[in-house]
Amino acid sequence: MTAQLTPGxxxxxxxxxxxxxxxxxxxxxxxxxMGLAGIAAPAPCSAAAACVLLTLVDGTTPLHLAGAHDCAxxxxxxxxxLGAPLVGPQEAAFALGTWDALGPLAIYPQxxxxxPDRSATLIVECVALQASGARLTGPGIKDAAxxxxxxxxxxxxxxxxxxxxxxxxxxxxxxxxxxxxxTQIGDA
Amino acid sequence: MTAYNFAYLDEAxxxxxxxxxxxxxxxxxxxxxxSSREMPMPYGWGTGGVQLTAACLVPExxxxxxxxxxxxxxxxxxxxxxxxxxxQVATTEATGAASIIQTRHRIPEAPLQExxxxxxxxxxxxxxxxxxxxxxxxxxxxxxxxxGLMQVRLYEDIARHGEIARAYAYPVRVEGRYIMDPSPIxxxxxxKLDNCPALQLxxxxxxxxxxxxxxxxxxxSLDFEDxxxxxxxxxxxCCALCGAMDSYLDEVITDDAGGRMFVCSDTDYCATRVAVQxxxxx
Numbered sequence: 518m519t520a521q522l523t524p525g526x527x528x529x530x531x532x533x534x535x536x537x538x539x540x541x542x543x544x545x546x547x548x549x550x551m552g553l554a555g556i557a558a559p560a561p562c563s564a565a566a567a568c569v570l571l572t573l574v575d576g577t578t579p580l581h582l583a584g585a586h587d588c589a590x591x592x593x594x595x596x597x598x599l600g601a602p603l604v605g606p607q608e609a610a611f612a613l614g615t616w617d618a619l620g621p622l623a624i625y626p627q628x629x630x631x632x633p634d635r636s637a638t639l640i641v642e643c644v645a646l647q648a649s650g651a652r653l654t655g656p657g658i659k660d661a662a663x664x665x666x667x668x669x670x671x672x673x674x675x676x677x678x679x680x681x682x683x684x685x686x687x688x689x690x691x692x693x694x695x696x697x698x699x700t701q702i703g704d705a
Numbered sequence: 706m707t708a709y710n711f712a713y714l715d716e717a718x719x720x721x722x723x724x725x726x727x728x729x730x731x732x733x734x735x736x737x738x739x740s741s742r743e744m745p746m747p748y749g750w751g752t753g754g755v756q757l758t759a760a761c762l763v764p765e766x767x768x769x770x771x772x773x774x775x776x777x778x779x780x781x782x783x784x785x786x787x788x789x790x791x792x793q794v795a796t797t798e799a800t801g802a803a804s805i806i807q808t809r810h811r812i813p814e815a816p817l818q819e820x821x822x823x824x825x826x827x828x829x830x831x832x833x834x835x836x837x838x839x840x841x842x843x844x845x846x847x848x849x850x851x852x853g854l855m856q857v858r859l860y861e862d863i864a865r866h867g868e869i870a871r872a873y874a875y876p877v878r879v880e881g882r883y884i885m886d887p888s889p890i891x892x893x894x895x896x897k898l899d900n901c902p903a904l905q906l907x908x909x910x911x912x913x914x915x916x917x918x919x920x921x922x923x924x925x926s927l928d929f930e931d932x933x934x935x936x937x938x939x940x941x942x943c944c945a946l947c948g949a950m951d952s953y954l955d956e957v958i959t960d961d962a963g964g965r966m967f968v969c970s971d972t973d974y975c976a977t978r979v980a981v982q983x984x985x986x987x
Contacts, residue, residue: 530711530719534763537723541761542820544730545904545919573727575720610724630848634728634737656733656880657919659902680882684731697731699880699919 523557525571525598532556536572543686543695548653548662550646554691559590565688566613566640567594573638574611576600581609581625584618586642606637613640616667622675625683633680636698641667643689652703653696664694666702673702712759713791718742722760722915726906729917734879735847736830736914744910745787750780752910754807754826758788761805761822761906767795769803774811774953774970781809798973810873812894814952814974817903819920825888827909830916832876832886852884855927863932872937878925885916885924893936893953898924942967947978 526532532555543551558567574580580601582591591613595601606612606624619639628636643665650665651672664687666672675682675698682698710716718740725739744752758768768788772781776798784807785796797803800815807824817823829835833843836854846852855876862870869875875892879885887898888907898905898918905918918924928934939954945966952974954967969975 529716531764533716533719534711534761537719538761538763541723541726541730541904544727573720573724575717577717577721578724631844632738633732633735634725636728638724638727656922657730659921680732680735684727699731699733 522593522597523559526556529571533572536568540569540572540686540693540695543693544657544684544697546657546662547655547696547700548648548658548664548694550648550664550692550694552691553688553693559594561585561588561642562591562594562613563642563688564691565693566642566686569640569686569688569693570595570599570601570611570613574599574601576602578610579604579608581606581612581614581637583612583614583620586614586618609637611638611640613642615642622671622683627678627681627683630681633682636681637683639683639685641685641687643667643687646687646689646692646694653700654703655700657697658700661703664696666696669702669704672696676700676702709791711764711792712762712788713745714742714756714759718756719760722756725915726757726760726917729906729915730904730919732883733918733922734883734885734916736909736916738913739915741910741913746783748911749828751784751807751809751826753908753912753915754809754824754910755784755787755908756910757824757906757908757915758784758805758807759792761824762788762792762794764793766792766804767797767802769797769800769806769973770808771806771811771813771971771973772809773955774813774974775972777972799977800971800973810889810891811953811970812890812897814949814969814971815977817897817901819902821903823901823903823905825890825905825907827886827888827907827912827914829874830886830907830909830912830914832874832884847883850882855884859927859929863929869928869932869934875934876927878927879918880923881925884927885918887924891938891953892926892934893938895924895926895934896936900924939967944969944975944978947975947982949975949978 553565625637770781772778800813926934
């Protein structure tokens with residue numbers, strides 16, 4: 518182990534509660550960019566992604582680390598703070614990585630028609646989040662929202678699976694925006 | 706109160722609840738199973754709602770709790786005191802001042818705002834349960850969108866009674882997909898579910914289910930073209946205290962000689978109107 522382990526939440530019940538409310542706001546308003554900061558994350562993991570992991574992931578939720586995120590500092594951090602089993606994409610409840618590293622959405626658990634909730638949540642690390650690009654409509658959105666999506670066509674396919682499909686959180690630095698499967702994706 | 710973790714539940718339980726809440730928000734109207742915990746109150750007193758509230762609370766929240774619209778009933782007072790004690794949150798009776806509102810069987814009369822969270826206590830989350838008692842069957846019916854049985858039930862009501870004979874827990878269709886039980890709110894409140902700016906969360910503790918309506922979700926009460934849904938309340942009555950014509954009314958028996966009065970079920974709405982009228986009169 519070369520890098521020093523960075524700390525998690527200093528006051529877990531309070532900080533996790535604040536982080537969850539930001540995540541919940543993001544999920545309840547798809548495309549809305551929320552702030553999520555407060556902890557030092559192991560590179561290349563963003564602060565927002567690390568907050569999400571600390572808030573939602575533990576020993577009961579298999580985690581898939583994709584691409585550059587599958588490195589010793591992140592693995593050590595996950596092992597120490599979360600204790601989540603590290604698995605391949607087919608068994609993951611959560612997955613972390615860049616869009617390209619995560620690969621096709623179809624390899625992650627999509628849930629079944631009876632249990633659509635048994636699907637993966639993907640944390641997609643982005644360069645920047647902007648309220649421009651693809652037009653989003655659906656539950657949680659008053660008229661329309663906009664978000665720069667990495668691949669609208671693939672995400673449209675995911676939305677077409679509703680009620681099955683994966684849910685996505687886009688993170689960048691200390692920001693998060695969510696795209697649940699219920700959101701309809703229009704043109705740019 | 707330092708003997709308890711913030712908001713009573715341990716962190717692993719809150720993470721489990723939070724994951725279930727996020728999936729519920731992502732699939733509006735679908736009942737997400739969760740591992741309900743024993744709470745320091747009996748089933749039927751809002752254990753599902755209390756667990757949702759505990760998972761969502763932050764110290765800066767202002768909590769309002771109502772039971773059938775009233776802030777001052779035993780259930781509401783106990784739950785409010787519980788969270789004031791284990792989460793040190795501020796409490797209020799004013800709908801507009803609350804960031805989280807836990808409710809049993811009513812939606813407040815005052816319109817909800819974006820950013821507020823409405824937490825419903827749910828006894829039986831499955832709208833098809835009294836039509837089909839087997840969980841394996843109702844699960845398949847939801848999966849296949851096989852809701853014919855519910856339409857037949859409503860039709861039989863009309864055939865027998867001349868109308869859809871259901872005054873509360875009136876089933877709704879969420880975003881054209883899942884049929885959902887809105888909890889035993891009067892059907893008068895059903896239109897408030899539709900396109901609501903607040904996030905609505907539903908928790909059934911005994912039945913281990915969480916479901917949700919994100920803000921601005923399309924919620925339609927089931928009906929037929931020739932028998933449209935009508936939100937109803939005590940016909941032709943107004944509140945005896947504040948005179949409101951537009952609120953849901955409780956009938957209060959005042960003596961044993963047939964005396965009765967109708968008053969607003971939403972005590973905060975009624976008290977606010979009475980205060981405004983007193984100010985205007987002064």
